[in-house]
Each structure stands twice: as structure tokens, then as C-alpha cells.
Amino acid sequence: MPHLVILYTPNLDQPAAQGGSDxxxxxxxxxxxxxxxxxxxxxxxxxxGGVRVLAYPAAHYAVADDGAAGLAAGDGAGYAFVYLNLRMGRGRGSATHLSVGRALEAAAQAHFSALLASRHIGITLQIDEGPEVFDAKHSSIHPLFHKPAHG
Incomplete structure (x- = not known):
């Protein structure tokens, strides 16, 4: 952990010139x-070694009024939406939750700043924390970051 899952409207999978995002x-x-x-x-x-960020376009979606108000306002690209959900294990304090949330929010806003200025897009970030009822992990990634120091 942490695992950050991003769900987004697939109209963002276009070149930036067409209202998309990388x-x-x-x-x-x-x-x-x-x-x-x-x-x-x-x-x-x-x-x-536990950091995971995964992004998935929604196969099906509807946002607000399905774009009618945006079309009336001259936005021909349609609405876009991004949902970011960070899941982290228990044990961190509220100050850490807040600082992590603010840092992620700032990074997302910086990434989407041009789109926020040019089209109708919604961005939601939520952070969830345990309690887990079952938690199993198997990884050969973590050892890469715990190599003994050579002296």
C-alpha cells in the first residue's frame, strides 16, 4: 500500500489538442x-515498493445531464470526469492524511490545469483507510528497495 486507482471518462484518451490527457x-x-x-x-x-497507481477508462458512463449544458455553453468535447481513490493501510495520523491528500490534489490539478481552463471536467479525490477484514500480500518488488548497504 498505497494503491491509487483512477477511473476516468474515456473521452480523456485523446490527444491534448482534442481535449484529452496523457x-x-x-x-x-x-x-x-x-x-x-x-x-x-x-x-x-x-x-x-508498495506504491501502485492504476488508471482505467470507464467502459460506460454518464456525467450530469450528459453534456447538454456544456454543449449550450460551447463545449463540443463533452464532459470529462476523473475519480481518484487512494487506499492506504491504517496507522497514519490525520495530519499525514491531510498532507498526502493536498499533495495528490496539487499534482492532479497541475496535470489537468489546461483542461480545467478549456473544457468541462470534474475531478474527485478520496482517501480511504482500513480496517481490512483480510489482507494478503505477496511481492518480489519490495526487496528491490531493502538492499543492504555496502560499506
Missing amino acids: MAALCCALAQTLCAQVDEAGKPVFPT
Whole structure:
């Protein structure tokens, strides 16, 4: 953990000139943001090997009035929507939740700034935390970040 899942309207899978967005770049920016987070003591909030950012276009969607008000306002691209949900394990304080949320919000707003200025788009970020009723993990990624120091 943390796992950040992004659901978005597939009309964002277009070139930027057509009102789209580089979702792979968003994933990378958000992963870097998560890896950079430190708590009040200056320690990493998340293990680097546990950071996951996954983005999925919705196969089917409807947003608001299906674009009628946007069309009337001159937006021919239709509405776009992005939902970001961060799931993290328990044990972090509210100050850490807030700082992580603000950092992710800033990264998402920076990524979508041109779209926010040029078309109708909604962005929602939510953070969820345990309690898990079952939690199993198997990974050969974590050991990459726990190599012994050579001296």
C-alpha cells in the first residue's frame, strides 16, 4: 500500500489538442508524489515498493445531464470526469492524511490545469483507510528497495 486507482471518462484518451490527457504521465506524477511523502518526523509515509497507481477508462458512463449544458455553453468535447481513490493501510495520523491528500490534489490539478481552463471536467479525490477484514500480500518488488548497504 498505497494503491491509487483512477477511473476516468474515456473521452480523456485523446490527444491534448482534442481535449484529452496523457493518463500515463498522470500515473507517473502521482506515483512520484506518493513516494515523496514524509511524515512529521521526516520519514517516508509509504514504502516505495508498495506504491501502485492504476488508471482505467470507464467502459460506460454518464456525467450530469450528459453534456447538454456544456454543449449550450460551447463545449463540443463533452464532459470529462476523473475519480481518484487512494487506499492506504491504517496507522497514519490525520495530519499525514491531510498532507498526502493536498499533495495528490496539487499534482492532479497541475496535470489537468489546461483542461480545467478549456473544457468541462470534474475531478474527485478520496482517501480511504482500513480496517481490512483480510489482507494478503505477496511481492518480489519490495526487496528491490531493502538492499543492504555496502560499506
